[in-house]
Amino acid sequence: MGVRLRELRRQAGLTGTQLAESLSWPQSKVSKIETARQSPSEGDIRAWTRATGGEAHTDELLTALRTLEAQHAEWQRVLHPGLQPHQRKLAELDSKTKVFRIFESTVIPGLLQTGEYARSRLAQGVILFNANNDIDDAVRSRLQRQELLYRPDKRFHFVVPESVLGLRLSGPEVMLGQLDRLMSLSTLPNIRLGIIDSTAQYVIGPWHGFSIRDTERVLVETYSAELNLVQAHEIALYGKVFEQFAAIASYGRSARAIIARAAEALASEEDSANKQDSRP
Incomplete structure (x- = not known):
């Protein structure tokens, strides 16, 4: 230009x-x-x-x-009107996508989030960019997007490291509810949820999250902007990276065992904290 x-x-x-x-x-x-x-x-x-x-x-x-x-798309510009318009834009893209391949390195993927967890994540837009505070509407829109998870014509493959399950981006009660949600969603027939065990050996570093929509585009979120990658060689590269992560992830009962382990550790810590608070 x-x-x-x-x-x-x-x-x-x-x-x-x-x-x-x-x-x-x-x-x-x-x-x-x-x-x-x-x-x-x-x-x-x-x-x-x-x-x-x-x-x-x-x-x-x-x-x-x-x-x-x-x-x-710079977040300052995208979120200026509020948080909900961006969720609506994503919903339009979701409706056109048949196969979702999503890797997140630090957060639970948006399509799998509970309302409480989503609220804490969407608040980041208000904090960083002084976006119009329409969090309630944005949360409702994000949860409405999740109706796609129950459509048989859609296929979802999510991969996250085990560390995401313990990263304290919300309070203990919210995180426990989120882990329970993951357990439930992992049993849906059109969802593959892969958890990379903390002992797994990486070939490629999990530098950042990304979402591959069919073979048409890749969405990448940075602190300052959302990148929309549409060139064939970029999509192919991210597809290769995703397959590397998927290959070392655990699925089914093994994945749910990792989630249960994270929930047990979190519950144990919360119980210990409650006992200390109750001491005279």
Whole structure:
């Protein structure tokens, strides 16, 4: 995008300073846009093409901008209207997806979360980005998305490390309820829930979570943005990584035994804490 805009400026015979002056912009803005240190808005592109006589390229550039924004959606922008609109967007994508392959390295996957656990996770958007606090609506939307788990035309394969089961992202009671939920969902016929035992040997490091939707796209969440990867080689790479994780995971009774072990450890810790609190 920046390279293409620089070409239009140069073709118009304008320096960066001259273009900035004609648009009443600080000169640094032109430089930042051309070097990809600042993303232009749609208004910026329209102004740029008018000033450089490149209006014939406006639609093409706007399409490219929208594609970039879809592939790298900054949470600050995505969550500004609130948390629920993003859940609705995910629901639309869910409805089109037949096969889900989801790996999470630090959290319970959203489609498997209880309402209480989901509430604690969605609160992160409010804390980090001052998003409109519509958590109640967002939680309802996330739980509505889970109705897909009971549809026979959908297939789900989840993989998480055992450490996720003990990571204290919610209080003990919430975590115990969440582990019980995992136990129940793991018995559904269209769900494969793999738990990677803490003693398993990794070939590839579990650096971050991701969700593969059919063979069409991969969603990756970072602290600052949601990445929407659609290139064939990227999808193939993440598919290969997922298979590596799936190969070392435990399933069925073995997976439920790991969940039960985590729940027992958590319950034991809670009992000990309650006894200490009850001492005079």
